Amino acid sequence: MDGMRPFVCLHVLGGEVGAVLLEEGKVRDRLRVPSDALPSLEAFVSGRPVVAHSWDLVRGIEDRRTRMGRFGAWRGPVWEVEALARTVRWWAGDYGLGALGVRKDDVLSAAEGLASVFSELLDELSSKEPKVLERMAYVAHGTELEEVFLEALRRSAGFPSRIGGRKLEPPKALSPREPPEEVPEEAVEEVLGEGGVCSQRLSGYEHRPQQVLMAKAVCRAFNKGEVILAEAGTGTGKSLAYLVPAVLWCAANDDRTVVSTHTKNLQDQLFFKDIPFLRDALGVPFRAALVKGRGNYLCRRRWERLFRDGLSELSRQERRLLLHLVLWAHETETGDIEEHAGFPRGELWGKLCSEAGSCLGNGCPFYEVCFVTSARRRALGSHIVVVNHSLVFSDLAAEHSVLGDYRNVIFDEAHTLEKVASQHLGRELSPWRLRSAISKLYERGEAESGMLALLGAELKATDVPGRSAILGKIEELIVLCGEVREAGERFFGELAERLPDPGPYGAKVRIRDGRFFEEVLEHLERLLCGLRSLYEGLNVLGGWLEEEKEWRAEIEGARDAVGELAEDLKFTTEVGREDFVYWAELPPGRKEVKLCSAPLDVAPFLEEFYGKMRTVVMTSATLAVGGDFGYMIERLGLGGSQAGRVRTLRVGSPFDYESQVLVCVPTFLPSPKEEGYEEAVEEVLRTLTLEVRRGTLALFTSHRMLRDVHGSLREELGDEGVLLLGQGLDGPRSFLAKRFREEVGSVLLGTDSFWEGVDVPGEALEVLVIVRLPFSVPTEPLVEAKCERLRKEGRDPFWEYSLPEAVIKFRQGFGRLIRHRKDRGVVVVLDGRAVRSKYGRTFLDSLPVGFRKVRSLEELVHLVRGWFEEGPDERRRAKALWAQAVGT
Structure with a gap:
């Protein structure tokens, strides 16, 4: 140095x-x-x-x-x-x-x-x-x-500079063949079958008949233009089962397929592991792209403008954060902020990311090196385009502005599709969203900042025709920003005061009609009027700056954002559509309210979408209930106009669950609704943890109960050298999952998001505890509204909605335990309704393995200990003898 x-x-x-x-x-x-x-x-x-x-x-x-x-x-x-x-x-x-x-x-x-x-x-x-x-x-x-x-x-030495970015050559455009050429199903078997390409090129690859069966069905769907609903058990290798036929068919027909997932983990697996392997192994040239939503990409124009304006709109903290981006912005080839593992998203990224409203399109000086343009070109020129469900639906709303037109789609993790579609078709408005939009226009903090302050400062230093009138309009809009901010605080503040205390777990209140807002109507009208005035003022200002392309784009983007706020406020407070559900949501511990709405049924929207697709593949490990796809077909809009071309397939897992899993259902605990249940759960978790000493994941349906159990066990388990982790208590989800994998023998208490999408193979997870059967909360606004609708139709909401939803989630939870052929473990279902109620067997029958009733805590500990001490053959024999003895 x-x-x-x-x-x-x-x-x-x-x-x-x-x-x-x-x-x-x-x-x-x-x-x-x-x-x-x-x-x-x-x-x-x-x-x-x-x-x-x-x-x-x-x-x-x-x-x-x-x-x-x-x-x-x-x-x-x-x-x-x-x-x-x-x-x-x-x-x-x-x-x-x-x-x-x-x-x-x-x-x-x-x-x-x-x-x-x-x-x-x-x-x-x-x-x-x-x-x-x-x-x-x-x-x-x-x-x-x-x-x-x-x-x-x-x-530093003298290096040539490339600050302006590199122009990336667009990939060759695709020319889909008409009519399409069919791919023989035998071609798929040559890749995935016994002695095929995969077994020759992939170390440790095991032939799985279930995988070949699914791949042939997917190949047939591409050849015939069908919709296929394919349930594939854990370990089937379903990603290769759909990627192989998709790649072969798209390469043969110079066409493309959008492959959509729900979780980032699966998205990364497809693009960074499975696709590179196929590119190397198949000997078939094909292109693939990973594409994100527009807001994930850096806007080069906004980035350079930030420096051109002297970073004047940034706070001291934002400048510190900006420092982390400078080298990345210079070195990145994609502009995808998720590459930068050390950068926390927040308001700063909102000032730098690409936004549709402020985009100059091909009139932008950075158009040829634009990251969004590059992503779109890659998407249009690739045979396989990997995205997530959210982008599929946001891109549809934006008229295919990122993905372009396509006619083949594969949805993995398809059991989440209804939920994601509902979120994107709904609308919501919160005080923090309103504050963010106004702050982008004008904020007085350490100094004046925001678009209006920057524009005013720039105009004062130039001699633009009509400058005084424009500056007058800017001052008028700055005053309006203050009025809108104040009206918003009054409206949301008064509304929150009239709602119940959310406590530490949050609350949701159903809104059945517009009378809900009568007591805050004056503040609501002021806010709506202010937003409309702000919209009109920005529209006028943009018209006056017609020759200033960059400023006009920024102003029009801000105008559209304000217009969207006004529309969402009007929609969520009028409560005018019978096919929508409306509610107010209060986050945990905060007296700030968010207004939400969502469609009661997304099936009509999805059905319209399928009608534009030639091939649709939907797959997941959990699509059927009791071996039947009827529930999912109805929820996903496949029972109407698409019914004639829908095919279903169910392939089991290649895992030997009889030797890998023991399922125990204790019968000695009180019912979840009875007094003493929570204490009994604590005692089972305490005893199992200290007596068995295995990595344990306990899945809860209640944040309150999780917090109480965590508080009761933390000190005692810590004194015994056992790490106890609680969701919402000990860090974000990703941190908890990482720590749980690393600290073998630890205990993780998880709620909703840990029931699915978490992969913890090996010794890190060997005991799975399902605390309660995962029924949705009946007072949850969407759940309540769907049940009301079914009753009106003369149907039973419990058997036709609540139970199927819970069974699918139960199966997802069970799937956390066995992720690989060498995994082994015990599942303990602490909800006695699984064996005592008429519907309980629906849950247990959905599992790929039988269960054992356990009549005491001592017996449970003895069984679990013995299970881990026995070898696989002994376990299989013991379970067979038990089944004969008790007839389960």
Whole structure:
């Protein structure tokens, strides 16, 4: 680090401080002292810059100094290694000490390790192009890291700059063959069958007859232009079962297929694992693209404009966050913000991402290097286009602005399709959405910011014809922004006061007609009037700036956003459509209300969509109830005009569930509605955890109960060395899942989102506890409305809606346990209704394996322990003997 002034690397661990002094790239001195030995530490640092993993460490030292009455300067600027790593290694995802290669068991070794990482990061920075480093130093101006970027710039070599972006050559356009050429089903078997391409090219590949059966059915759907509903058990390999025929058919016909998933994990698996394998193995040339919604992509024009305007609209915190984006924005080839694992989305990204309303289209100076344009071109020129369900429906609403026209679609995780369609066809309005829209127009914080403030400042420095009139209109709109913001706060605030306290779990209140808003009608009318005036004013302003293309695009985008707010407010408060459900939603612990609406039935919309498709493939591990597809066919709109071309297929799992899974249903617990049930659940979880010591996932249907159980067990399990994790209590979902996988033997309590889409193979998950049968809350507005509609039609809502929905979710929950052929484990269903009620057997019969009734906690522990101690053959024999003895 020749040329850089001396600095000190600090770390704190277990009551000790470790410090290393570096000068000219070499360690000159070391210090190890108790963390309360502040005079020694201060003398060692002696006003020099401090390198630490994060500000929190330094803040802890400074808090201790304050408590001890020690004031005055003792250090120079703090250079955070974590912040620097997020900026330089934007792709890494994990910036903890371990991920950075720093030893965590010794405080002095950690300090030396941080010094080494800091040196590496500075070297990496110094290898970047000078113009990028200049931009980074500009963003860091006035912050403690500015000196680091200036040093990197001083040391950097001269590289040619490409700040403006690279023009990406569009892929060759597809020309679908008419009439299509059929692909022989034997071609699919040659790839997936015994001794086929996959078995030759994929290490550890196992031939699965179920996979071949499904692949042939999908191939037939492509050849005949059919709709197929295919349930494929876990382990079938369903992704290759639909990708192989899709690739072969699309390559033969120069056509394309949109493959849609619900979860990012599956999306990534398809694009980064399965498709590259097929590209290498099939010997068939085909192109594939991964496409996201417009809001995922950086807008180059807005990015460059931000710098052109001197970052004037950014707060200090936003400038710190912007620093993490500079190198990524220069190096990314896709502009997809999800590449940047260390950047938290928020208001800053809203100022930088692509938006339809403010897009200049082919009139944009960055059109040829535009990330959205590039994504659309890739989508149009690719045989396989991987997306998620949300993009399919948002793109339909935007008239195929991203994906373009297509006629073949595959929906994986199709059991979620109705829910996602409902979310996209509904409307909602919240105070934070209103605030965000107004803040983009005008905000007075540390300084004036927002589009109107920037436009006004720019006009004052130029001599545009009609400048005074335009500035007058801007002032008028700024006043209107304040009035709309105030009206919104009054309306939503008064509305929230009239609703029940949401408590720690949130609340939803059904809105049956417009009289719900009578007491806040004055505030509602003021807000609507203000939004309409703001819309008209922005429309006039955009017309006056017709020659200023960029400003006009921004103004029209803001105008459309305001217009959409007004439309959504009107729609959600008029409560005028009988085919929609309306409700007010209060988030946990907050007196802020969100107005929501959703269609009662999405089947007509989906049916219209299928009518435009030549081939539709829908697949999931859970589509049938009791072996019958009738429920899903009705919910997904496949029973009307499409019924004649719908085919169904159900293939089981290749797993040997008899030897891999034990299902136990305790009969000694109270009913979930009886007193003492929660305490009994706590006792079962406590005893199973401490006696069996296996990775355990407990699935709850109630946030309240999860929180109570977590509170009761946390200290006791912690004292026994067992990590207890609770959803909503110990971090976000992704963090909990990662920690659960890493900490073998831990216990995770999860609610709704852990019932599906979570893959935890091996020893990390060996005991699955289903606390209650997963019936939806009957007072949930959508559930209540659907049940009311079925009653009006003379149908039984429990048997025709509530039970099928719960069975599908129950099967999804069961599917968390066995993900691979070598997995094994125990499922414990703590809801006695599974064996005591008339409908209970519907749940248990939906499983691929039998169950055992358990009459005491001691018997349960004995069974579970024995299960893990036995080998697979012994387990299979024992279950067969048990079945003969009790007839289950």
